Amino acid sequence: MIDTLNERSQSIFEAIVEDYINTAEPVGSRAITKRHRFDLSPATVRNVMSDLEEMGLLVSPHTSAGRIPTEKGYQYYVESLLKVRDLPDEFRNRFETGAGFAGKSMENIMQEVGNMLSSISRHTGLVMAPRFQSTVFRQIEFVRLSQTRLLVIFVSESGLVQNKIIEPGIDFSRRDLESITRYLNQRLTGMTIAEVREKIALELREERNRYNQLEQQALELSGQALQEDIADQIYVAGTSYMLEQPEFNTNDSMVRIMRALESKQQLIDLLDCSQQAGGVQIFIGSQANRAHLDGCSLIAAPFSGKKGAIGTLGVIGPMRMNYSQVIPIVDFTATLVSRMLDRESQ
Amino acid sequence: MIDTLNERSQSIFEAIVEDYINTAEPVGSRAITKRHRFDLSPATVRNVMSDLEEMGLLVSPHTSAGRIPTEKGYQYYVESLLKVRDLPDEFRNRFETGAGFAGKSMENIMQEVGNMLSSISRHTGLVMAPRFQSTVFRQIEFVRLSQTRLLVIFVSESGLVQNKIIEPGIDFSRRDLESITRYLNQRLTGMTIAEVREKIALELREERNRYNQLEQQALELSGQALQEDIADQIYVAGTSYMLEQPEFNTNDSMVRIMRALESKQQLIDLLDCSQQAGGVQIFIGSQANRAHLDGCSLIAAPFSGKKGAIGTLGVIGPMRMNYSQVIPIVDFTATLVSRMLDRESQ
DNA sequence: ATTAGCACTCAGTAAGGGCGAGTGCTAATA
DNA sequence: TATTAGCACTCGCCCTTACTGAGTGCTAAT
Numbered sequence: 237m238i239d240t241l242n243e244r245s246q247s248i249f250e251a252i253v254e255d256y257i258n259t260a261e262p263v264g265s266r267a268i269t270k271r272h273r274f275d276l277s278p279a280t281v282r283n284v285m286s287d288l289e290e291m292g293l294l295v296s297p298h299t300s301a302g303r304i305p306t307e308k309g310y311q312y313y314v315e316s317l318l319k320v321r322d323l324p325d326e327f328r329n330r331f332e333t334g335a336g337f338a339g340k341s342m343e344n345i346m347q348e349v350g351n352m353l354s355s356i357s358r359h360t361g362l363v364m365a366p367r368f369q370s371t372v373f374r375q376i377e378f379v380r381l382s383q384t385r386l387l388v389i390f391v392s393e394s395g396l397v398q399n400k401i402i403e404p405g406i407d408f409s410r411r412d413l414e415s416i417t418r419y420l421n422q423r424l425t426g427m428t429i430a431e432v433r434e435k436i437a438l439e440l441r442e443e444r445n446r447y448n449q450l451e452q453q454a455l456e457l458s459g460q461a462l463q464e465d466i467a468d469q470i471y472v473a474g475t476s477y478m479l480e481q482p483e484f485n486t487n488d489s490m491v492r493i494m495r496a497l498e499s500k501q502q503l504i505d506l507l508d509c510s511q512q513a514g515g516v517q518i519f520i521g522s523q524a525n526r527a528h529l530d531g532c533s534l535i536a537a538p539f540s541g542k543k544g545a546i547g548t549l550g551v552i553g554p555m556r557m558n559y560s561q562v563i564p565i566v567d568f569t570a571t572l573v574s575r576m577l578d579r580e581s582q
Numbered sequence: 583m584i585d586t587l588n589e590r591s592q593s594i595f596e597a598i599v600e601d602y603i604n605t606a607e608p609v610g611s612r613a614i615t616k617r618h619r620f621d622l623s624p625a626t627v628r629n630v631m632s633d634l635e636e637m638g639l640l641v642s643p644h645t646s647a648g649r650i651p652t653e654k655g656y657q658y659y660v661e662s663l664l665k666v667r668d669l670p671d672e673f674r675n676r677f678e679t680g681a682g683f684a685g686k687s688m689e690n691i692m693q694e695v696g697n698m699l700s701s702i703s704r705h706t707g708l709v710m711a712p713r714f715q716s717t718v719f720r721q722i723e724f725v726r727l728s729q730t731r732l733l734v735i736f737v738s739e740s741g742l743v744q745n746k747i748i749e750p751g752i753d754f755s756r757r758d759l760e761s762i763t764r765y766l767n768q769r770l771t772g773m774t775i776a777e778v779r780e781k782i783a784l785e786l787r788e789e790r791n792r793y794n795q796l797e798q799q800a801l802e803l804s805g806q807a808l809q810e811d812i813a814d815q816i817y818v819a820g821t822s823y824m825l826e827q828p829e830f831n832t833n834d835s836m837v838r839i840m841r842a843l844e845s846k847q848q849l850i851d852l853l854d855c856s857q858q859a860g861g862v863q864i865f866i867g868s869q870a871n872r873a874h875l876d877g878c879s880l881i882a883a884p885f886s887g888k889k890g891a892i893g894t895l896g897v898i899g900p901m902r903m904n905y906s907q908v909i910p911i912v913d914f915t916a917t918l919v920s921r922m923l924d925r926e927s928q
Numbered sequence: 929a930t931t932a933g934c935a936c937t938c939a940g941t942a943a944g945g946g947c948g949a950g951t952g953c954t955a956a957t958a
Numbered sequence: 959t960a961t962t963a964g965c966a967c968t969c970g971c972c973c974t975t976a977c978t979g980a981g982t983g984c985t986a987a988t
Contacts, residue, residue, distance in 0.1 A: 302951095
């Protein structure tokens with residue numbers, strides 16, 4: 237149905253979408269003919285617009301206003317008409333000078349990446365940390381804090397470090413811990429945390445009937461250490477950009493948006509969707525509604541080191557978003573972060 | 583000057599402040615006589631109000647509106663008239679059931695505390711993590727990640743864990759690291775990180791002329807590990823409560839407030855002020871302006887384990903804030919967190 | 929010292945009118 | 959047949975005007 241759009245209709249539609257993206261005002265027929273030098277009269281453009289409205293690509297907010305793209309309109313625009321620009325060098329430079337990751341903690345890196353994304357795209361930036369569950373185990377270490385308390389440190393293949401304090405109930409000597417550490421490191425390397433956990437559960441059941449106390453203890457200890465989920469982390473940067481958008485300039489919508497951006501779990505769910513597929517993903521309008529963000533679009537891309545550790549980052553803004561600018565920003569950032577993670581993990 | 587306030591003026595002023603806190607509307611003379619059953623006519627109340635205005639405790643937004651407290655008015659109210667209520671049991675319970683800290687990371691704890699503060703006070707909650715600089719060193723550990731990369735773990739007396747990756751340039755064996763660890767742990771325990779750093783710098787200078795290679799290496803390693811500041815962390819929870827306040831219901835002020843709440847550094851500076859003094863501190867209006875938060879008040883209190891590790895938490899909202907409710911909430915939370923930190927550090 | 933009474937002020941709301949941007953339809957044109 | 963000029967019409971926006979009501983300050987009486 238949309239395929240029947242002839243070239244003229246297409247370029248008029250494109251002009252409307254782009255004008256609206258720039259001005260945030262409904263676009264009228266005369267404005268189009270003026271700004272774009274089609275050799276057409278406003279009346280002709282009106283006829284075309286009328287057709288586009290019938291197809292569900294445009295709506296007019298009221299009789300005497302111009303027209304604005306519908307959600308379906310944006311989707312069509314992004315899928316069929318969008319020409320993604322190259323990332324201007326100035327942005328590229330800002331990233332590369334700004335992002336020295338060496339020695340910084342994962343949290344700091346993520347915050348910094350979020351701030352970068354947000355300040356360059358001039359929209360709200362999101363960064364979701366790699367899920368610990370799906371990272372690949374490289375190393376475990378124990379540090380004795382006191383007689384009852386142990387610090388457990390996991391290191392993933394990609395250099396991600398997580399620590400946790402446990403109280404095992406037994407007072408392990410330094411020597412015991414060393415043996416346990418060696419035992420675990422030999423047996424668990426290369427599996428994802430999820431797999432490790434399964435394996436431990438399995439072996440614990442089998443092991444009960446045998447007598448190797450060391451193994452028994454090692455398994456119990458690591459079981460305890462991994463038993464609880466480490467909550468997913470998400471960073472949101474530049475929320476005020478969202479409030480500055482003219483489409484959200486009522487009190488109610490501002491509060492609504494802020495509430496949505498505060499409920500991290502919903503954002504996590506949303507970003508999760510895009511983690512499966514590789515490359516840049518675009519959620520327009522209701523496709524992003526999972527997070528109560530009506531009228532918003534999300535551009536997201538997963539990042540990952542060579543060895544697992546997948547996270548997601550993205551930019552969220554109004555549907556009227558400059559897709560051709562934002563998409564390459566997200567794309568480039570994801571690539572950059574992946575490269576950094578690789579470098580870190582050597 | 584304010585001391586000349588007689589009892590009647592005081593209670594009228596108190597009534598005005600409290601009515602305004604409840605309704606967010608300018609309070610008129612008739613409203614006062616109605617709601618509070620003073621045996622006075624509105625005219626009399628008007629005379630008193632006029633005096634109070636002259637003293638700078640009240641203003642009227644325009645001739646035909648009631649009056650609202652000035653910043654000075656709130657200050658006087660809080661200093662002289664405020665009766666702090668006991669914390670209702672329901673809040674107490676919500677805290678104590680909600681807050682099992684055991685085994686959780688500092689970040690998670692702080693986030694949870696922030697959420698608690700915010701949802702119970704119905705205002706924006708702030709939690710600033712203990713500054714690593716001022717925590718007391720208890721233990722350092724090294725974990726060998728690869729030939730070139732070491733993970734350094736600091737544990738503070740209060741159980742705070744920080745880690746950092748360094749690339750020392752030398753490939754230390756496990757045995758070397760153990761000796762170095764033992765050496766450092768013996769010599770540094772009980773000092774604050776800041777002191778530790780000074781000491782290392784000092785000894786490094788002296789040590790150059792001697793020949794004990796182990797000491798030399800140990801010092802260099804720990805020096806490198808401590809060289810960079812670990813950024814202060816602050817958590818902000820429930821920002822949408824701020825936007826729901828009627829005093830900030832214009833687009834501009836919403837954006838302004840959100841920008842202010844986003845610039846963490848300014849919030850940190852603000853909370854820093856309250857860290858010095860013990861107990862609950864109250865910043866009203868311009869006293870909190872350091873963070874571009876005009877028209878806001880901050881209630882803050884430091885928390886700390888027995889052994890250093892001082893952080894600050896608080897609640898931020900409009901000047902028209904229910905001080906008598908919020909103060910005990912902040913107070914109680916700070917005490918609770920301190921107690922938890924103590925328990926953790928054993 | 930307190931109060932009743934009264935004139936006055938002024939934000940907020942509602943109603944009316946003109947403006948202008950934009951539309952849809954129709955009839956003329958290439 | 960596609961395009962265009964012309965025209966009546968719609969409707970949000972803004973400005974003005976008028977009204978209302980809450981609240982004040984002042985004055986004179988109690």
